[in-house]
Amino acid sequence: MNTSRKLTMARAISEAIAQEIERDDRVFVMGEDVGIYGGIFSATAGLYEKFGPEQVMDTPISETGFIGAALGLAMEGMRPIVELMFVDFFGVCMDQIYNHIAKNIYFSGGNVRVPLVLMTATGGGYNDAGQHSQCLWGTFAHLPGLKVVIPSTPFDAKGLMISAIRDDNPVIYMFHKGLMGLGWMTLIKDTTGPVPEEPYTIPFGRADIKREGNDVTIISVSMGVYQSLEAAKELERAGISAEVIDLRTLVPLDRETIAESVKKTRRVLVVDEDYLSYGMTGEIAATVMELAFDYLDAPVKRLAVPDVPIPYSRPLEQFVLPSAPKIVEAVKELLYS
Amino acid sequence: MSADRQKVASVPSQRSKDQFLELYRQMVLIRRFEERAAEAYTQGKIGGFLHLAIGEEPANVGVMAALRSDDDVFTHYRSHGQALARGMDPKAVMAELFGRATGVSKGRGGSMHLASLEHHFWGGYAIVGGHIPMAVGMAVAHQYTGSDRVVVCIFGDGAVNTGAFHEALNMAGVWRLPIVFVVSNNLYGMGTAINRSSAVTEVYKRAAAYNMPGVRANGNDVLETEATVREAVEKARAGEGPSLVELMTYRFRGHSMADPELYRSKEEVEQWKARDPIAAFRRRLEEEGIATAAEFEAIDRRVAETVDEAVRFANESPEPDPATLFDHVYVNP
Numbered sequence: 001m002n003t004s005r006k007l008t009m010a011r012a013i014s015e016a017i018a019q020e021i022e023r024d025d026r027v028f029v030m031g032e033d034v035g036i037y038g039g040i041f042s043a044t045a046g047l048y049e050k051f052g053p054e055q056v057m058d059t060p061i062s063e064t065g066f067i068g069a070a071l072g073l074a075m076e077g078m079r080p081i082v083e084l085m086f087v088d089f090f091g092v093c094m095d096q097i098y099n100h101i102a103k104n105i106y107f108s109g110g111n112v113r114v115p116l117v118l119m120t121a122t123g124g125g126y127n128d129a130g131q132h133s134q135c136l137w138g139t140f141a142h143l144p145g146l147k148v149v150i151p152s153t154p155f156d157a158k159g160l161m162i163s164a165i166r167d168d169n170p171v172i173y174m175f176h177k178g179l180m181g182l183g184w185m186t187l188i189k190d191t192t193g194p195v196p197e198e199p200y201t202i203p204f205g206r207a208d209i210k211r212e213g214n215d216v217t218i219i220s221v222s223m224g225v226y227q228s229l230e231a232a233k234e235l236e237r238a239g240i241s242a243e244v245i246d247l248r249t250l251v252p253l254d255r256e257t258i259a260e261s262v263k264k265t266r267r268v269l270v271v272d273e274d275y276l277s278y279g280m281t282g283e284i285a286a287t288v289m290e291l292a293f294d295y296l297d298a299p300v301k302r303l304a305v306p307d308v309p310i311p312y313s314r315p316l317e318q319f320v321l322p323s324a325p326k327i328v329e330a331v332k333e334l335l336y337s
Numbered sequence: 338m339s340a341d342r343q344k345v346a347s348v349p350s351q352r353s354k355d356q357f358l359e360l361y362r363q364m365v366l367i368r369r370f371e372e373r374a375a376e377a378y379t380q381g382k383i384g385g386f387l388h389l390a391i392g393e394e395p396a397n398v399g400v401m402a403a404l405r406s407d408d409d410v411f412t413h414y415r416s417h418g419q420a421l422a423r424g425m426d427p428k429a430v431m432a433e434l435f436g437r438a439t440g441v442s443k444g445r446g447g448s449m450h451l452a453s454l455e456h457h458f459w460g461g462y463a464i465v466g467g468h469i470p471m472a473v474g475m476a477v478a479h480q481y482t483g484s485d486r487v488v489v490c491i492f493g494d495g496a497v498n499t500g501a502f503h504e505a506l507n508m509a510g511v512w513r514l515p516i517v518f519v520v521s522n523n524l525y526g527m528g529t530a531i532n533r534s535s536a537v538t539e540v541y542k543r544a545a546a547y548n549m550p551g552v553r554a555n556g557n558d559v560l561e562t563e564a565t566v567r568e569a570v571e572k573a574r575a576g577e578g579p580s581l582v583e584l585m586t587y588r589f590r591g592h593s594m595a596d597p598e599l600y601r602s603k604e605e606v607e608q609w610k611a612r613d614p615i616a617a618f619r620r621r622l623e624e625e626g627i628a629t630a631a632e633f634e635a636i637d638r639r640v641a642e643t644v645d646e647a648v649r650f651a652n653e654s655p656e657p658d659p660a661t662l663f664d665h666v667y668v669n670p
Contacts, residue, residue, distance in 0.1 A: 064501045069470050069477055109440075112454065168668040
């Protein structure tokens with residue numbers, strides 16, 4: 001694959017959807033302002049112009065209604081991509097997600113297929129307060145019946161989206177607003193990354209070792225991967241070799257790659273922009289205990305959002321979110337204390 | 338309403354004797370099936386709560402009689418009767434109630450989650466109002482693909498005060514979808530009377546808020562139900578958009594098997610039972626000389642055998658094997 005071309009994550013996602021619509025006219029996009037507006041975070045930019053209102057459908061502000069409708073479309077053999085504008089809005093439609101979308105295959109004894117992608121925006125760091133800044137992937141990963149996909153690079157974003165669309169199970173696809181490469185809101189230095197032009201898939205349940213190292217394993221998803229890679233550079237200057245694992249999907253979870261890495265490095269830090277308690281960091285820590293306990297030289301360390309709503313105030317928000325300097329500090333504590 | 342009534346009154350002459358007897362057979366099948374299910378429940382063979390539709394059989398049967406076999410049905414948790422009227426095998430339905438591996442959903446769903454794709458019966462759903470949006474979505478798919486199939490979504494009067502009802506009917510109205518919403522109004526949402534829960538108790542009038550026609554029919558009259566639903570379905574099939582049909586009915590039994598029925602009087606229930614809609618239908622056909630007592634009795638016997646066989650089948654069917662526990666959480670690759 002030619003990887004000389006660089007795209008933002010937003011472009012990578014919309015290109016993936018466009019290519020899948022061209023390949024299969026059952027692929028269908030719906031959500032609030034996904035059409036004429038192009039999606040608030042540009043994940044569907046250009047699709048309405050290209051494919052028209054029959055296939056790129058603007059909906060009322062009725063998340064229960066249109067996310068439930070996407071399930072009906074999927075059961076009929078369509079392949080809807082339905083956008084929940086901010087994951088924080090899950091509260092008004094969680095019955096559809098938790099009780100209907102995630103359970104209908106089961107209730108039908110395996111007869112119904114639900115090829116549905118629930119695409120949603122996550123993440124904070126731009127002072128949008130507690131109803132627009134959460135990640136919540138732990139909440140969705142907790143539930144049997146959904147697959148949970150979280151890209152951290154434009155390359156992964158395209159391949160994982162194509163895999164999600166072609167999957168016959170419901171997939172929640174969670175992009176981070178700050179990684180989308182939007183001119184009006186960017187939280188990263190490199191807003192673009194290499195993305196091959198042709199369609200490609202990335203299998204679920206296979207973590208990606210974004211950087212190899214020997215002294216410590218840093219495990220994360222989404223913005224946390226980006227920050228961990230920044231931290232790894234800094235740690236390298238201090239003579240510490242950090243391995244960075246991007247889980248890419250929480251369901252299915254690649255426990256094997258986690259265990260193999262820990263057996264090599266013997267130390268683990270889990271970085272998560274979701275809440276600390278009962279979440280991803282706890283699940284990874286338990287996995288390490290179950291699969292690699294004897295190899296550990298130190299207890300698993302966790303860096304996640306403490307159990308408070310995301311505050312609006314800049315200093316308070318920065319205090320609760322993970323960052324590269326906090327990762328560096330946590331790794332040093334893990335190694336030297 | 339008056340125009341509809343005239344049309345309904347003329348229906349009997351347009352139907353064959355076999356069709357009348359089939360409607361009767363289906364209603365009796367539902368009645369006997371549910372009576373036996375209630376018995377099995379008290380014996381501990383059926384779990385959960387078990388919601389019976391005894392008394393509502395004409396509303397169940399009339400809706401299904403108005404549909405083509407490839408039209409799509411979404412319904413609520415009081416759905417044994419609808420499943421049977423749709424032609425699902427009583428053995429597999431009873432086995433699902435018993436939680437057996439041979440049940441329609443392989444024992445994964447139980448009484449409230451009956452589904453059969455070959456019957457375009459997409460499921461009973463146990464969250465009040467929760468299935469209405471997905472029915473709308475299937476209608477979006479039909480509109481997109483140019484299919485002439487129609488979706489029928491059935492729910493009770495308790496569902497009309499959920500947000501899902503409002504959101505879904507609004508979308509159907511905006512997009513002029515091929516869907517018919519059928520509210521089976523049995524006057525109580527669990528134990529709360531409709532006048533204690535709804536500001537507007539004539540549910541069909543709410544259709545005005547969604548720019549679609551709303552009609553009310555006697556859901557205890559199978560012919561009136563069929564004619565009313567058929568008209569709405571054919572309108573939807575012709576591209577004339579959605580409708581809301583309100584079927585007035587009454588359940589003879591409690592909300593579930595566990596209901597002490599403190600919210601209504603015994604006299605009220607007895608009054609409705611005295612007007613048993615199955616008996617009334619049979620009387621009407623006898624009086625009009627369409628069928629004889631002997632013919633009805635023959636049907637009753639056949640139904641009793643069918644139900645016996647269903648119970649026997651469910652009893653003798655294996656429980657699901659724990660080795661299959663994780664089957665169907667996801668579609669098998």
